[in-house]
Amino acid sequence: MENNSIKKGRGRPSKFDPAASLETAMRLFWAHGYEGTSMADLTAAMGINKPSLYATFGSKESLFEKALEKYVSGPIAFVAAALNEPTAYRVVEKLLLESAEFLTAANSPHSCMVNMGALSCSKESEQIKNMLISRRQAFETALTARMQQAHDEGELEAGTNPATLAKYVATVHQGMSIQATSGASQESLLEVARTVLAHWPGKRAN
Amino acid sequence: MENNSIKKGRGRPSKFDPAASLETAMRLFWAHGYEGTSMADLTAAMGINKPSLYATFGSKESLFEKALEKYVSGPIAFVAAALNEPTAYRVVEKLLLESAEFLTAANSPHSCMVNMGALSCSKESEQIKNMLISRRQAFETALTARMQQAHDEGELEAGTNPATLAKYVATVHQGMSIQATSGASQESLLEVARTVLAHWPGKRAN
């Protein structure tokens, strides 16, 4: 598609592509977080003026929300998809190995928008912070359910607590985000992931 | 000491205690990070005016630096101290169990200033971000050396890479900070720590 001329609207045509602008916003928020990215940064990167941005996306908060939605269903869609792997081991394998690659990919911020978008922030941004906390908790809840299922199917060693196992994996996953932001190499993060897998308390494959 | 009247100086006496103000700054930065804490927040919490703060601490950056120094040598002194434990297992045991308690202690921010002080921030604060990255890397380097020593002393299973093991532990440690900020309970973080210890690749005690 060249431009967003659907139905060749009535008034003056848009000069910019909202989808491309949202992509730009996603990458800026991804790299610098909510408070670390200003509306001026955003409009400058998009090549548009502030009124255009506000007319299309409403506010900084709603722009972040839409950028987050795009991020979750795009770059890190593999995270939710990992839950569909046939065994608990495979779930964690896919989650951690692909995360190691994702977090250190060339041409992408070495960061995770969900984990780092608003960790420590001013009181004014607590709503955004809580929104990201909810996202992380929702994933951990889903991961717990997946571990519970594996437990019920006899995949895990006796005495393994599914909720603890899920929180342990989520903790490593979040720690890997900090490692990537701090400059850790892809190979070193892959080795961290392999360390988790090497001590896996249950069946390895299926 | 009642006040900072050393040598009962010449001019008008100070109305505030710089040590107490630094404590206040440490706790605010600890809770809200570098960019999440404004100079106005700081002076309000200290009960003083901005010129007094600038006269005593120079700039926001240098105040953060001094607050960080106090934080490292005070609340989280146990982290460096853990390296002195007699075995690698004990080192990690102390590090992770005490961190779980520290990160969820009552009357303290459920956060870690070194890990979260400036994770994703604007370009203007990159110097602070890099300062914290250096702190984390210095600890990981020391932890690697400690694991190497344990390896040389035959404590670790054959095939265990000391650097990988140290990065794995550091990753879990950093992940626990995000968990705590997100509301994880003390018991759940202790269980994460115990999960790491339960799969420890080497001798358990000494």
Add this chain to the structure above:
DNA sequence: TTATTTATTTACCAATCGGTAAATAAATAA
């Protein structure tokens, strides 16, 4: 008492924050 020293308070600085009113430009409908 007077001068000097130091720390205070008050008032302000330019720059930036998120956000918007008003004017203008470019399209279609009549």
Add this chain to the structure above:
DNA sequence: TTATTTATTTACCGATTGGTAAATAAATAA
């Protein structure tokens, strides 16, 4: 051509950012 619709640009809003100049208050030294 003229009216209407929509998106643009320009210019601005009050609040806040980190930081400071100038005036004032409280102590000691002379």
